[in-house]
Every structure is written in C-alpha cells, then in structure tokens.
Amino acid sequence: MSTRRPLPAWAEIAVLPLVNIALAFLTIGIIVRIIGVDPLHALKLLVVGAIGSSESIGYTLYYTTNFIFTGLAVAVAFHAGLFNIGGEGQAYIGGLGCGLAILALDRFLPAPLMIPVAILAAALFGAAWAAVPAWLQAWRGSHIVITTIMFNFLAAALMVYLMVNVLIAPGSMTPQSRNFAASGKLPSMHDTLAAIGIQVAPSALNLSIVLAVLCCIGVWVFLWHTPWGYALRTMGHNPEAAVYAGTNLRHMTVLAMCISGGLAGFVGVNELMGVHHRIVLDFPAGYGFAGIAVALMGRSHPVGIVLAALLFGALQQGGAELAFEIPTITREMVVVIQGLIILFSGALANMPRPWLQLFLSSPRSGEVPAQRAEGS
Amino acid sequence: MDDLLSLVFLTLAATLRVATPLVLCAMGGLFSEKSGIIDVGLEGKMLMAAFFAAATSAVTGSAWAGVAAAIIAAEVMALLHGFACITHRGNQVVSGIAINIIAAGLTVVWGTAWFNRGGQTPPLVGDQRLLPLLLPNAGDNILVYAALLSVPLTWWIVERTRFGLRLRAVGEMPLAVDTAGISVPWLRYRAVLLCGLFTGLAGAYLSIAQNAGFSRDMTAGQGFIALAAIIFGKWRPFPTFGACLIFGLLDAIAIRLQGVRVPGVGEVPVQLIQALPYLLTVFLLAGFIGRAVAPRAAGVPYEKEH
Numbered sequence: 001m002s003t004r005r006p007l008p009a010w011a012e013i014a015v016l017p018l019v020n021i022a023l024a025f026l027t028i029g030i031i032v033r034i035i036g037v038d039p040l041h042a043l044k045l046l047v048v049g050a051i052g053s054s055e056s057i058g059y060t061l062y063y064t065t066n067f068i069f070t071g072l073a074v075a076v077a078f079h080a081g082l083f084n085i086g087g088e089g090q091a092y093i094g095g096l097g098c099g100l101a102i103l104a105l106d107r108f109l110p111a112p113l114m115i116p117v118a119i120l121a122a123a124l125f126g127a128a129w130a131a132v133p134a135w136l137q138a139w140r141g142s143h144i145v146i147t148t149i150m151f152n153f154l155a156a157a158l159m160v161y162l163m164v165n166v167l168i169a170p171g172s173m174t175p176q177s178r179n180f181a182a183s184g185k186l187p188s189m190h191d192t193l194a195a196i197g198i199q200v201a202p203s204a205l206n207l208s209i210v211l212a213v214l215c216c217i218g219v220w221v222f223l224w225h226t227p228w229g230y231a232l233r234t235m236g237h238n239p240e241a242a243v244y245a246g247t248n249l250r251h252m253t254v255l256a257m258c259i260s261g262g263l264a265g266f267v268g269v270n271e272l273m274g275v276h277h278r279i280v281l282d283f284p285a286g287y288g289f290a291g292i293a294v295a296l297m298g299r300s301h302p303v304g305i306v307l308a309a310l311l312f313g314a315l316q317q318g319g320a321e322l323a324f325e326i327p328t329i330t331r332e333m334v335v336v337i338q339g340l341i342i343l344f345s346g347a348l349a350n351m352p353r354p355w356l357q358l359f360l361s362s363p364r365s366g367e368v369p370a371q372r373a374e375g376s
Numbered sequence: 377m378d379d380l381l382s383l384v385f386l387t388l389a390a391t392l393r394v395a396t397p398l399v400l401c402a403m404g405g406l407f408s409e410k411s412g413i414i415d416v417g418l419e420g421k422m423l424m425a426a427f428f429a430a431a432t433s434a435v436t437g438s439a440w441a442g443v444a445a446a447i448i449a450a451e452v453m454a455l456l457h458g459f460a461c462i463t464h465r466g467n468q469v470v471s472g473i474a475i476n477i478i479a480a481g482l483t484v485v486w487g488t489a490w491f492n493r494g495g496q497t498p499p500l501v502g503d504q505r506l507l508p509l510l511l512p513n514a515g516d517n518i519l520v521y522a523a524l525l526s527v528p529l530t531w532w533i534v535e536r537t538r539f540g541l542r543l544r545a546v547g548e549m550p551l552a553v554d555t556a557g558i559s560v561p562w563l564r565y566r567a568v569l570l571c572g573l574f575t576g577l578a579g580a581y582l583s584i585a586q587n588a589g590f591s592r593d594m595t596a597g598q599g600f601i602a603l604a605a606i607i608f609g610k611w612r613p614f615p616t617f618g619a620c621l622i623f624g625l626l627d628a629i630a631i632r633l634q635g636v637r638v639p640g641v642g643e644v645p646v647q648l649i650q651a652l653p654y655l656l657t658v659f660l661l662a663g664f665i666g667r668a669v670a671p672r673a674a675g676v677p678y679e680k681e682h
C-alpha cells in the first residue's frame with residue numbers, strides 16, 4: 001500500500017463514507033430482492049414512511065435522538081482510542097438511574113427541579129456503569145471490549161431482577177414500575193409547540209432532542225476546545241506522546257468512559273421520561289450497538305453523527321412503516337441495514353480505497369510521502 | 377438414595393445438554409483466537425447456523441442436510457470475518473459485532489419471508505431432528521458426542537501437529553511465521569474456517585437437536601458465554617472445556633432453583649446465577665482470580681512489509 005498516493009481530504013471525508021454506505025444499501029437491495037420484493041418500491045415506501053407526514057417526521061426525530069446519544073457515546077470513546085461496546089448496558093443503567101430518581105422524588109419536586117435531577121441521575125448511573133470497565137482496564141489491565149460486553153449482560157440481568165422482584169408496581173402482571181407523576185414526565189414536542197401556537201401531529205418526539213443537540217455542542221466544545229479534550233484525543237492518537245505531554249492515561253481512560261457512559265445513559269431519558277413514563281424492560285433495544293454504526297458513519301464528529309443519526313432514525317421509522325405495508329418484510333430489516341453499515345463503514349472501510357485512489361488521487365499529491373501504517 | 381442418584385444423573389445430563397453448544401462454539405473460537413483473530417462474532421455465526429439448520433431440515437426432511445447447511449452458513453460468515461480482518465485488515469471487534477447484528481436481523485427477515493411464522497421455522501418432527509442415540513431421556517444425540525470428542529481433537533491439533541505449532545506462532549508473532557516463508561493469511565484463514573465448522577455444529581445442535589426448530593435470537597448470549605469460557609480456560613482446550621461445563625452446570629442449577637427456597641439463604645435470584653459466567657469472567661480478566669493472557673498478536677492486523 002505504501003506506493004499508493006493518499007486520497008485528497010475531501011474524498012477521505014465525503015466520498016469514501018458515501019461509497020461504503022452505497023455498498024451497504026446495494027447489499028440490502030439484493031437481500032430484499034431475494035425475498036421477492038422490488039427494492040425500489042421498498043425504498044419508496046421507506047422514504048414516505050420516514051418523512052411523508054409531520055407525524056412520521058416526529059417519530060424519525062424521536063429515534064434520531066437515541067442514535068445521537070449512543071453515537072456520541074461511542075465517538076468520545078473512539079477519540080480516546082477506546083472501544084466502548086457497552087452502550088447497551090450503560091443506556092439500561094442510565095435509564096434505571098433516571099427512573100429511580102423520579103420514583104423517589106416525583107411527589108416532592110416540581111417539574112423544573114425534577115427534570116434536571118433525573119437527567120443528572122441518568123448521566124451519573126450511565127457513567128458509573130462505564131467507569132467500572134474503564135477502571136478495570138486502567139488499573140487491572142483487563143480489556144475494555146470484553147469487559148463492556150460482559151457488563152451489557154450484567155446490566156440486563158440486574159434490570160430483570162430489579163423489575164421482577166423490587167420495582168414492579170403492586171398488582172402489575174408485567175414487570176414495569178408505577179407510572180411517573182406529572183413532574184417526572186418530559187413534555188412532548190407536540191404539546192410544547194402547541195403552547196407557542198404551532199400545531200404538529202402527536203408523536204413520541206419529546207424535549208430530549210434539545211438535550212441531544214446540547215450534547216452535540218458540548219462534545220464538540222469539549223473535544224476540540226478544551227485542554228482535557230485535547231489530552232483525550234492525544235491519548236487516542238498516540239498514548240506515548242500523551243504521557244510525555246503529562247497526561248495521566250489512567251485518569252483519562254476513566255474520564256473518557258464516564259463521558260461516554262453518561263451520554264449513553266441519556267437514552268433512558270428519551271425512552272423512560274419522554275415516552276414510557278415508567279421503568280420498563282428492554283428499552284435500549286439495540287440503540288447501544290447501533291451507536292457504533294452511527295459513530296463509524298459520522299466519522300466520530302458531532303456534525304457527522306447528527307447526519308448519520310438522522311439517517312438511522314429515518315430507517316427505523318421508515319422500516320416500521322415498510323414492515324406494515326409489506327407483510328413479507330419485518331422490522332428486523334432495519335437491524336440488517338445497521339449491521340451492514342457497521343460492516344462496510346467499519347470492518348471493510350478500506351476495501352474501496354485502492355479503487356478510489358486510482359481515480360481520485362491527483363498526480364501532484366504523489367510528492368507527498370505516502371502515509372506509513374504505524375509499526376511497519 | 378435412588379432419588380439422589382437420579383437427581384445427580386439428571387443434573388449431569390442437563391449440564392451436558394446445556395454445555396454442548398458452548399463446548400463446540402468455544403473450540404471453534406479457540407482456533408480463531410489462537411491464530412490472532414479475535415472473534416466476538418461466535419454468537420452471530422451460531423445463530424445463522426441454527427437458522428439454516430432448521431430451515432433446511434424443515435424443507436428437505438433430513439436432519440443431516442440441516443447439519444450441512446448449518447456448516448455452510450457458519451463458514452460463509454466466517455469467511456466474511458476473514459475477508460474483513462485478514463484480507464482487508466479491518467478491526468476484528470467491529471467485524472464481529474457486524475456479524476452478530478446482521479445474523480440477528482437476517483435470520484428473522486428470511487425466516488418471516490420464507491415460513492411466515494414471525495421468524496420461527498416450522499416445528500421439526502422425527503427424522504428432521506437429531507435424536508438421542510443410546511440413553512433414554514438424556515438427550516445424548518450425536519452432536520453431544522461430537523462436542524466431547526472436539527476437545528481432545530482440538531488439543532491434539534493445537535498442541536501436537538505442525539499446523540497447530542504454526543497456528544500458535546502466528547497468534548503470538550506473525551512476523552516470525554512470515555519470515556519462515558509461511559503464509560500468515562492462509563494460516564489465519566484456515567483457523568477461521570475451523571471456527572466456522574465448529575460454530576456451525578453448535579448452531580445445528582441448538583435448532584435441530586436440543587430444540588425442535590429455530591426461534592428468533594435463540595442463541596441468547598451463548599456465543600458470548602463461549603467466549604467467556606475461552607478466556608476462563610486461558611485459551612487452552614481442556615480448561616476451556618471445564619469452564620463450559622461449569623457454566624453449563626450453573627445454567628442447569630438456575631433452572632432447577634427457579635422459585636425454590638434454599639434453607640438459610642432464602643430464594644436465590646435466578647438472574648444472579650445466570651449472570652455468574654459474565655461476573656466470573658470480569659473478575660478473572662481483572663486478575664482477581666489468576667491471570668488470563670491472550671495470544672499476543674490477537675486483534676492486531678498483520679501488515680506485510682514491502
């Protein structure tokens with residue numbers, strides 16, 4: 001590879017990811033074809049289902065909110081050179097924290113106090129669940145990938161135990177907590193907009209999306225405009241240089257994972273405080289894993305993550321509508337697309353590179369020495 | 377006394393039944409990990425194999441056709457993993473996760489499209505399943521024996537053959553293997569293919585031997601328990617087998633203890649026993665109980681010098 005010219009920056013940022021996505025969609029088209037559905041017809045139904053009405057746009061944005069949280073979570077860890085596969089568990093435990101805070105305090109606190117406290121609790125619980133694997137890697141040398149996988153299962157087991165034995169509402173047949181009082185409910189978007197005179201169709205979209213936007217700005221400021229963010233990215237690029245610059249890698253590992261886990265925990269805010277209004281089982285529903293796809297596709301930058309999250313939100317909502325319209329297609333088609341995007345923009349990200357280099361590298365850039373892979 | 381004996385026998389049989397897919401899956405994963413290819417996609421390969429075993433068996437009426445289909449399905453996923461990680465030097469964890477997610481989605485998508493039963497395959501009867509061979513009510517079908525046999529076989533291949541020596545070398549120091557004129561990619565591809573073979577058998581066991589058909593997400597984390605068993609067994613076949621048996625026993629106990637009050641302790645939460653494999657692995661990895669050291673080159677793509 002060392003003889004090849006590097007791709008121009010614009011191709012690296014825009015063309016390569018688009019080619020990867022195109023490959024994923026081409027594959028899904030073939031799969032749809034195999035089960036006997038016209039891919040273009042399916043695509044049309046999907047697009048209409050995702051953005052065809054104000055209700056469907058509301059649901060698309062509601063799903064987008066979750067993807068922004070988990071995408072940012074994975075991205076922050078990526079920048080630190082850490083691979084956080086535990087978004088699923090951190091979202092679960094974050095939701096638990098949010099729910100416990102509300103169950104404990106919703107009778108005493110008014111909404112303006114209750115909501116910030118619950119959001120903080122979600123962040124703290126999610127961060128704590130990520131801090132343990134981080135601590136184990138930093139001080140005990142266990143690999144964070146394996147530990148966070150194990151912590152996903154531990155979170156699921158813990159939640160099932162708590163919901164079945166402790167938090168279940170008296171008299172309830174299904175494992176769910178009592179309903180939150182009014183102060184523990186995050187206002188929905190259609191109610192909020194109606195209050196200022198704008199009428200939109202009711203949907204699950206709630207004010208969590210404002211929190212998601214704030215998180216995007218916060219992550220951008222933190223990573224690129226604070227000394228801690230700089231140290232964190234330095235650690236991700238070159239740990240030895242970071243040590244030389246005076247960064248404590250152990251503390252930075254824990255900090256990065258805490259931020260990551262806290263962001264994942266906000267899925268609980270959107271799901272429990274925004275929609276279910278009680279603690280339920282299985283609400284993370286794969287958002288933690290999808291966050292990996294979002295971060296990979298969005299190149300771990302908040303702007304890219306918002307764009308990728310919008311695409312994933314549209315797929316989630318459009319996929320549901322598509323499954324409703326065509327009985328042979330199920331919602332899991334969206335899961336397949338997510339998996340394919342992880343495959344093509346993650347594991348196979350470099351596959352199209354030689355071809356792109358053939359067409360897009362200008363002869364002049366040959367003067368620049370080709371980048372060497374580290375260690376070679 | 378007879379009661380106690382039969383209880384012990386039943387628990388042991390149950391342990392072996394639960395441990396069989398773990399053992400097969402772990403032996404497969406061992407080959408891959410020994411060669412330096414991390415495999416968090418055991419779960420996905422097993423799930424895909426389980427689906428194709430049940431689907432093929434339901435359509436053809438032959439359990440053996442099902443086993444063959446399971447192996448082919450798992451090998452296709454294994455080759456995909458190899459293509460991404462060996463040929464294109466992609467991130468092995470990312471590739472494994474992609475395989476898990478694709479398998480979780482695709483089995484339901486195809487299952488619904490082909491059988492119209494909400495992701496399940498039609499129930500299998502008679503020769504469509506692998507039936508118990510010798511003992512009554514013990515569920516000792518041929519794959520249980522295959523699992524038992526796979527352990528010494530894996531040990532022999534890894535520890536006593538030329539291929540095994542090279543396999544261990546490529547997982548520790550691929551540069552040395554390359555310098556000796558042996559192809560690193562070809563060695564690793566063979567390891568990944570062996571992994572596909574064993575995970576294929578594990579999947580077939582789930583859907584056409586232990587159960588009578590495929591249901592969505594039927595692997596339910598067993599691929600990860602197998603991964604935990606490999607770590608627990610410190611990447612060695614017999615200790616890994618032991619870990620699989622312990623995890624299987626825990627599961628058998630968990631089922632037995634459901635709703636039972638243990639004197640002095642009260643009701644033991646089933647979730648705690650089910651979470652124990654994961655908890656123990658975390659403790660082990662953190663060095664609180666012994667130390668597990670992975671093959672040194674695991675997870676590092678090999679880049680040939682030019």
